[in-house]
Amino acid sequence: MLDKVIAIAREAGEIIRDGFGKNFLVEYKTNVSNLVTEIDKKSEAKIIEFVKKEFPGHSILAEESGRHDSSNEYLWIIDPLDGTTNFAHGLPIFSVSIGIQKNNELICGVVYDVMRDAMYATEKGGGAFCNDRKLHVSINDDIKKSVLVTGFPYNVHDNPDFAYERFVAFLKTAGAIRRLGSAAIDMCYVAEGVFDGFWEVSLNAWDMAAGKLIVEEAGGIVTDFEGRPMDVFQKQILATNGKVHEIMIDTLRIS
Numbered sequence: 001m002l003d004k005v006i007a008i009a010r011e012a013g014e015i016i017r018d019g020f021g022k023n024f025l026v027e028y029k030t031n032v033s034n035l036v037t038e039i040d041k042k043s044e045a046k047i048i049e050f051v052k053k054e055f056p057g058h059s060i061l062a063e064e065s066g067r068h069d070s071s072n073e074y075l076w077i078i079d080p081l082d083g084t085t086n087f088a089h090g091l092p093i094f095s096v097s098i099g100i101q102k103n104n105e106l107i108c109g110v111v112y113d114v115m116r117d118a119m120y121a122t123e124k125g126g127g128a129f130c131n132d133r134k135l136h137v138s139i140n141d142d143i144k145k146s147v148l149v150t151g152f153p154y155n156v157h158d159n160p161d162f163a164y165e166r167f168v169a170f171l172k173t174a175g176a177i178r179r180l181g182s183a184a185i186d187m188c189y190v191a192e193g194v195f196d197g198f199w200e201v202s203l204n205a206w207d208m209a210a211g212k213l214i215v216e217e218a219g220g221i222v223t224d225f226e227g228r229p230m231d232v233f234q235k236q237i238l239a240t241n242g243k244v245h246e247i248m249i250d251t252l253r254i255s
Contacts (some may be wrong), residue, residue: 001124002108005098009112009119012043012096016114019175024090031201035084040064043096044080063206075101079206082111082180097184099209106232109210111184120188120214125242126226128191128217129234137216137241138193143160143251146196146244147176149186153202161201162254169251170199182201187211190239191218197240197248199225205232215239 004098019039027036044064051060052068055076060068060080076098081087083094100108110118120135121136122128128135140146148170158162170177176252178195180186184207187199191214209232211224221242227249230237 001102002110004050004054004079004123005100005108005110006073006112006119006121007106008047009096009098009110011050012046012080013112013114015043016045016087016096017095020087020092020115021090024088033119033122035088036064037084039083039090040081041086047076047078047080047096047098059207060176063204073103075104077101077205077209078142079184082184082207083180086181089182093180093182093185095182095184095188097206097210099211099213104231105232106209106213109213111185111188111210111214113185113188120191120210122214123218124213124217126217129165130188130192135191135214136193137191137220138196138219139214139243140196140241141243143175143196143244143247144172145175147165147178147194148174148197148199148248149178149189149195150198151179151181151186151200151203155202163201165254166199166252167200169254171247173247175250181208184211185240187215190220192213193241196244197238199238199248199252203236203237208232208237212237212239221245222248225249226235 025038049236057072079097087094094114222239224236
């Protein structure tokens with residue numbers, strides 16, 4: 001199954017790469033920060049067509065078209081273009097993200113960093129890889145030397161879940177913070193040891209599913225902000241190398 005997921009992620013990535021920098025239709029969903037392009041839709045259609053052909057009994061949850069329920073034990077969780085704002089503005093940081101659950105447990109995850117041609121992939125229990133190179137999280141245990149990454153939700157102006165306060169707290173605590181605009185890539189970079197930790201609020205399942213398993217299979221830890229186990233249908237995620245996890249939890253506590 002993993003080989004097939006990698007193959008369709010690459011096909012979707014080719015659609016995205018071919019559309020990058022071209023003229024394409026842009027629509028707005030909930031507000032002017034939440035966009036969708038015709039390329040998102042073409043990528044998603046390609047993946048859904050593949051799943052229905054190759055795995056006709058499997059259910060699908062996709063960002064643009066929602067739930068396609070076949071009442072099967074398998075669920076494909078698809079973000080056809082994670083980082084649409086970057087894509088639409090010509091910033092080459094975006095990905096295709098596909099996670100697969102079996103009986104509500106993640107068993108497979110693929111994130112294709114399109115413009116770098118970097119294919120992050122994992123199966124549960126099999127380790128995490130980028131283009132066949134095995135991944136491992138960083139060993140840094142000093143938050144003052146940590147490079148962290150985060151993102152902001154589309155409704156950030158409403159300050160959901162104390163997004164402002166938590167960002168400022170890490171500005172005072174961490175060595176550096178980055179914001180790339182693709183949560184799936186953020187998590188892959190944690191798995192790869194580029195970043196020591198990632199946190200975000202108000203994400204959706206398709207943003208997190210593949211990346212969560214990739215981090216865990218690279219030796220990292222993924223929880224909610226209190227350190228409790230989380231699934232991809234929750235709205236808080238903290239993914240780290242494990243070494244800075246507790247100090248990040250302490251920093252995230254807002255009284």
